[in-house]
Structures are given as C-alpha cells and as structure tokens.
Amino acid sequence: MANKNSKDINLHMCFYGNPGTGKTTIARILARIYKDIGVLSKGQVVEVDRAGLVAEYIGQTAIKTTKKINEAKGGILFIDEAYTLSNRGDNDFGQEAIDTLLKAMEDNREDFIVIVAGYPDLMNMFINSNPGLQSRFNKYIMFPDYNAKEMFEIFKGMCEKYEYVLETDAEQELSAIIDGIIENKDEKFANARTIRNLFETVITKQASRLAEGDCSEDDMKLLTVEDFGFLKA
Numbered sequence: 001m002a003n004k005n006s007k008d009i010n011l012h013m014c015f016y017g018n019p020g021t022g023k024t025t026i027a028r029i030l031a032r033i034y035k036d037i038g039v040l041s042k043g044q045v046v047e048v049d050r051a052g053l054v055a056e057y058i059g060q061t062a063i064k065t066t067k068k069i070n071e072a073k074g075g076i077l078f079i080d081e082a083y084t085l086s087n088r089g090d091n092d093f094g095q096e097a098i099d100t101l102l103k104a105m106e107d108n109r110e111d112f113i114v115i116v117a118g119y120p121d122l123m124n125m126f127i128n129s130n131p132g133l134q135s136r137f138n139k140y141i142m143f144p145d146y147n148a149k150e151m152f153e154i155f156k157g158m159c160e161k162y163e164y165v166l167e168t169d170a171e172q173e174l175s176a177i178i179d180g181i182i183e184n185k186d187e188k189f190a191n192a193r194t195i196r197n198l199f200e201t202v203i204t205k206q207a208s209r210l211a212e213g214d215c216s217e218d219d220m221k222l223l224t225v226e227d228f229g230f231l232k233a
Helices: 023-036 060-072 094-107 118-130 130-134 148-161 166-183 192-211 218-220
Strands: 014-015 045-048 076-080 113-118 139-143
Touching: 014 023, 014 118, 014 130, 023 076, 023 113, 023 139, 060 076, 060 094, 094 113, 094 130, 094 192, 113 118, 113 148, 118 130, 148 192, 166 192
Parallel strands: 014 113, 014 139, 045 076, 076 113
Antiparallel strands: none
C-alpha cells in the first residue's frame, strides 16, 4: 500500500543524458527505494519507448498506452527517448499517447511515477513543447558522460564480474584506448555501453588467441596486451 501522505507530492521526473550513463539503472534503484519507504506499493519498473506506446491506427494508441500505464501502476513507467512521441507531423499518434499519459499522471499520482529520458537537447524541446508536460515534470536530473577514469573502472568491474584478470601492460593499453575513445568521441559514443562493447571485443580476441594452442585455466582468465593492442585509437 502506497503511503497516503505522498499523494500530493509530484514525483514525475525527467532524466537528461547520453546513452549508457545509467538512467535506467537509477530508475530501478529509485523504484526499490520508493517501495521500501512506502511511496510506491509495488516498486516495479516498466520500460517502454515510442513503439511500446504508439499504435498504427486511430483509436489504438490510447488503448496501448493505457495498458502500459496499468502495468506500471504501483511503480515507475520509464519512457526512453520520450521526445520521439512529439513533433512527428499532423497524422502522427504520438500526441494521443502524451495526452493519455498526462491524464494518468494526474489521476494516479498517489501510486504511479513517470520518468522520461533521453538526449539533453531533445528532452528540453520535448518538455517545452507542451504546457502539460512542463507542469507535471518538475524534477530534472542530468546524467553527465563518464570520464576516462570512470570508464576504466567500469571495464575493471566487468573483468571482476566475469573473473578475468588484466596484466599490467594490458591495463596501460586499456587506459590508452579509453583516452582515445574520449578524445575522439562522436554521436556513436555510448558511455558504459561503449565499454561493454569494448569488453566483449577483447574477450573475443582473447578466445581467438587461446584457440591457437594449449592453455591452462589461468591463461583463460588472463587478458594480455595482445588482446588490446589492435584496438588502440
């Protein structure tokens, strides 16, 4: 049961940030915290994007959006790239999804939270496109890009999770690679997702290297400079 004293508190939020900065992860943590303190009755997170809310034909979008709202009641509805709901032209049904959401946010505020998320500039345009959105989202959290040290620690964390060990030379090579990624980052840069892709590439390279000869269990856990050198920016 949600805390009745929370019914007048607006907890809907807007998360600004590039991909891979932890927006979804923080939404899940918030859901658990709000459940533990009695703000939410269930604490689940329902993750959707435009495709999960907008239908192809007249009259179906409200039904589709309402279904997701009902799934999220007692928890958080997390809408990624929420700006894709607006500014798609006169024949687009995204506005119908927005209108349905706005009504639900007002009617169910005692046990229902909406978090919209996406790129900073596009989210600003989205919120400012509709007075209803401006009035309901009054908490804004910026998720900055990770720096080189943070990205290095994310990679090391993945190694620990999957029981890999980095030799000293490999750590130095990894640091140089990450510095290159930061220096040359473009629209494809995705923070933790970029590091996950790098990790998977290195593991694949290591497997190919070990396939060339006999290896011990320790060899299978060790990532060497050979597994990184070809990746250096």
